[in-house]
Amino acid sequence: MAKIWVFAEIAEGKVHRVSLELLTKARELGEVTAVALGPGASNHTAMLGEYGANRVLVHEDSAYAEYLAEPAAQTLGELVTKENPDLLLIGTTYNGRDIAARLNARLNCGVITDGASITLDGTSLKVSVPWYSATTLVDVTIEGGTTKLVLVRPKSFTSEKLVTPITPQVESLNITFDNSVKRAHIVESVVQKSEGPTLEESTVVVSGGRGLKQAENFSLLTALAEQLNGAVGASRAVVDAGWVPYSYQVGQTGKTVKPNVYIAAGISGAIQHTVGMKGAKYIIAINSDADAPIFKFADLGIVGDALKVLPALTEEIKKRKG
Amino acid sequence: MNIVVCVKQVPEPTGTNRMDPNSLRIVREGIDAVLDPADEFSIEAALQIVEAQGGTVTVVSMGPTRAAEAIRRGLAMGATQGIHISDPALSGSDALTTAKVLAAAIKRTNPDLVLCATESSDAYTGMVPGGIAHFLGLPQLTFAKKLTVANGKATIQRQIEGGYQTVEAALPALVTVTGSINTPRYPALKGIMQAKKKPVEQLTAADLGFGPDEVGQKGAKERVLGWQPAEQRKAGQVVKDDGTAATVIADYLASIKVI
Numbered sequence: 053m054a055k056i057w058v059f060a061e062i063a064e065g066k067v068h069r070v071s072l073e074l075l076t077k078a079r080e081l082g083e084v085t086a087v088a089l090g091p092g093a094s095n096h097t098a099m100l101g102e103y104g105a106n107r108v109l110v111h112e113d114s115a116y117a118e119y120l121a122e123p124a125a126q127t128l129g130e131l132v133t134k135e136n137p138d139l140l141l142i143g144t145t146y147n148g149r150d151i152a153a154r155l156n157a158r159l160n161c162g163v164i165t166d167g168a169s170i171t172l173d174g175t176s177l178k179v180s181v182p183w184y185s186a187t188t189l190v191d192v193t194i195e196g197g198t199t200k201l202v203l204v205r206p207k208s209f210t211s212e213k214l215v216t217p218i219t220p221q222v223e224s225l226n227i228t229f230d231n232s233v234k235r236a237h238i239v240e241s242v243v244q245k246s247e248g249p250t251l252e253e254s255t256v257v258v259s260g261g262r263g264l265k266q267a268e269n270f271s272l273l274t275a276l277a278e279q280l281n282g283a284v285g286a287s288r289a290v291v292d293a294g295w296v297p298y299s300y301q302v303g304q305t306g307k308t309v310k311p312n313v314y315i316a317a318g319i320s321g322a323i324q325h326t327v328g329m330k331g332a333k334y335i336i337a338i339n340s341d342a343d344a345p346i347f348k349f350a351d352l353g354i355v356g357d358a359l360k361v362l363p364a365l366t367e368e369i370k371k372r373k374g
Numbered sequence: 375m376n377i378v379v380c381v382k383q384v385p386e387p388t389g390t391n392r393m394d395p396n397s398l399r400i401v402r403e404g405i406d407a408v409l410d411p412a413d414e415f416s417i418e419a420a421l422q423i424v425e426a427q428g429g430t431v432t433v434v435s436m437g438p439t440r441a442a443e444a445i446r447r448g449l450a451m452g453a454t455q456g457i458h459i460s461d462p463a464l465s466g467s468d469a470l471t472t473a474k475v476l477a478a479a480i481k482r483t484n485p486d487l488v489l490c491a492t493e494s495s496d497a498y499t500g501m502v503p504g505g506i507a508h509f510l511g512l513p514q515l516t517f518a519k520k521l522t523v524a525n526g527k528a529t530i531q532r533q534i535e536g537g538y539q540t541v542e543a544a545l546p547a548l549v550t551v552t553g554s555i556n557t558p559r560y561p562a563l564k565g566i567m568q569a570k571k572k573p574v575e576q577l578t579a580a581d582l583g584f585g586p587d588e589v590g591q592k593g594a595k596e597r598v599l600g601w602q603p604a605e606q607r608k609a610g611q612v613v614k615d616d617g618t619a620a621t622v623i624a625d626y627l628a629s630i631k632v633i
Contacts, residue, residue, distance in 0.1 A: 063535070120532075120541060121504065121514060146534050150516050153504020156470055162595030163469065165499045182604055188393055191599040235513030236543045239529075244537040256632065280632065292553040298519075298533045304498060305552070307535075313632050315623075324495075330607065334630055336623060342614070349607035352626045356615025364620035369633055372624060 054082030054172055055137040057199075059128065060100055060108075061148060062090045064243070069252070070143030072103045072211035074204060078141060079104030079214070081172045086220070087131065089124050090116035094222070101220040102213045111225040120236035121147070123229055125154035130227070132159060132199045138175055144205045152203055162194030163201040168208055177202075186327060206252075207308045207331065244297045249283045251302065255312040256282030259302055259329070260290065263318020263339055263358050267295035272362040273317065279369045285309065287325045303328035317358040321346030338362070375429030375523065377420040378485040379453065380476055380506065381413040383437050383444035384496040398598040399466065400496070402438070409444040412491035414451070414558035416551050420489050421452045421559070423523050430454040432483055436464060436475055442574065449569035450561035456574035457483075463579045466591030469497075473505025475589065478582040481510060487528060488548040492517055507548040515541050519554040 056078040061068040071086075078084045086105035088096055090112065097108045109131065115123040128151065132140060140155075142148045144166065156163040167179040168189070177200050180189045194200040251257060258277040260270055270284070277284045285307070286300040302309055303325040314332035319325060321337070321344055329335070330349070337350035338358045347353040354361060386406040394401050420431045433448035434457040435441050445456040457479050464475065480488060488510070493500035507514035515521075518530035519538065529542040533552055561569070579589050587593065613622055627633045 120516065146517055146532075149500050150504055150514065153501045154508050154514070156501055157473060157505040157508035160470070163499075163501055164596060165501065178599060183393065183601075186604050187606065188601050189604045190393070190398075190601040192596050193599055194596050196595070236515050236541055236547075238539050238541050240540040241534070242537045242539070280627075288553065294554065297537070299536050305492065313627070313630065335607070336626065338619070338623075342612075347612050348609050350612075351607075351610035352623065353610065353612035354615055354619045354623065355612060356619050361615060361619045361623070365623050368620040368624045369627070372628070372633060 054139070054175065055085065055135070056082040057085045057087060057132070057137040057140045058105070059140065059142045059148065059151070060086040060088040060096065060105075061143060061145060062088060062093055062096065063145075063147070065092060067096050067099055068143060068145060069211065070145060070148070070204070070206040073206065073209040074141045074143060075100065075103035075105055076211045077170060077209040081170065082138065085109060085137065087128060089113070089127060094224070097220055097222045102217040103211060104214055104218065105220045106218055107221045107223065109223050109225055111227055113227070113229065115229050115234055118238055119234050120238065121150040121154050122233035122235060124151045125158055126229070126233050127225065127227055128155050129158045137199050139172065139177065140199055140201050142201065142203050144203050148203065152201060156201055159199065159201070161198050161201055162196070163203065164192050164194065165203040167202045167204045170202060182327070186330060205308055207310055244299055248277065249281065251283045251285055251300070251307050251309055254283035256280040256315075257285050257302070257309050257311045257313070257329070257332070258282050258315045258317070259285035259287065259319060260317045260358070261287035261319035261325070262289050264290070265359065269359060270296060272359065272366070276315070276362055276366045276369075279366055279373070282311070287319050287322070316346055316350070317362055319346060320344045321348070375424055375427050375487065376432075376483065376485045377423060377429060377487045377489060378432045378434055378480050378483055379413070379416050379420045379448065380488070380490045380503070381417070381433055381435045381444055381448055382410045382494050383407045383435065383441040384410045384494060393601060398601065407440060407443070409447040410491060410495050412493070412495050412553065413448070415553055415555050416489040416491055417448050417451050417453060418556045418558040419521055419551055420487075422556065423487070427523070432457060432485075434476060434479055435459070436467070436472060438465070445574055446569050447561065449572045450565040451559055452565060455572055457577060458574055459577045459579075459582070461578040463586045463590050466594060467589055468594035468596055469499045469501035470505055470595065471589050471593045473502045474509055475579065475582060475584065476502070477506045477509035478584070479577055480506065486545045487523060488512065488546070490548065490550045492550045492552055503548060503550045510548070512546055512548045513543040515543055515547055515549045518549050518551045521549055521551065521555060
């Protein structure tokens, strides 16, 4: 049976949701080992078993929480070299990408990023990767007998608990770090709380882009989102411009959302943005440019000024709700 | 301060990319190519540091002959010099090989700071900067939306899912920057003229100690098996707002039972 390893990322005292999605996928592919690193990691072993881990390798060391990438890359590198799993799955998160890049170089192995489907026939791997703004699905493989590294974006797979949870075999790792991996020092973490339903959970997302002209106009989105009990998102351009915090960003470098309805106001539909929202069931776009790429795949497109349409829509919904 | 900025020439991001069905590689011929817009932020960040503290900015790129244009653009913005690694043997290199080759070229300049974009705007793997850091033996500070360099240390604000982190490392270090770090300058005419006279070192894979079989498509560990068009969403109804857009959208939301 193939040996499938999953990097179980612990963030803010929880297992990152993408790691649970990966465990769910991994158990279809073979015997699953989860690697959980960082303070409090051992608190999550039961949960990792619920999602399919037969075995959990745990190392509670504060270095993982205090230093970027290098402690985790070193530990994973040593473990992979020792046990040579067939696959190592890592979620495309900020930390996941940092660790994967370092690990890829360290192991001198093949890596596939943005895997959308994964099949394993014996040891022969096939991963589908969306290219060119997801217009083409390319099947990629890594040959040879060494461990293959695959990165997967959040929400590529659905997480599902096992009907009968596994009580995983837990092994505590005995590793001590020297200072060579303690270099990129995290001095402070600032969490910016956003109100209302979260982008990832909400069934309605109302997002804005450059077409809203200025930061103040984001309040038009908030008002509409409130009426629809939805969350507010944003394109990279306006997040980069500092209108709203990064936690609002939908797209390649931001969040992937799959709501029932996605309303895009003043967003042209650049690749960077669309990879994060194309999974929505219904897409409604409002844009003043009739040639905006977003109209090529929106279910309902309005060629018009979002600054006029948004408040009118909010009023109309209020009226209908009575 | 000796700063190296890694840059890449990419197909015009607003254009339509397509794949050559035979080579299974991206079609680059006949497609407009530009300096990756993501790289303008790292060049700007480097220029701001040397303008305040003195030093040099070296723009390094691995790419075909015409990638020299991307380097020239960096020089026109104000970078001091360029390094162009260009060799047919490098065609088809994967992220890991790219990182090895760039690291080998960067090593010769003995930098205090290496700057990269978070990811390229065409391939999006985001694997190259961390690889370069590994091969140079440097710490990596990533997803920087703010960067300060002082007292032998680089300090960044690192973008994370729900906020940011302050992260620091002693120099030399590698930093990846996001688009919110600054507003890149436009090259002035004077800069464009001066760029033509700035030195650009030409290197091949062999110059950096790589044999033809370890790089390019031969050295790549990943292999494309095939491809198919992805299932595409179809365009729905597009309506020009004649003052009734709110009603049209509300009717639609009612039809899908959202209100």
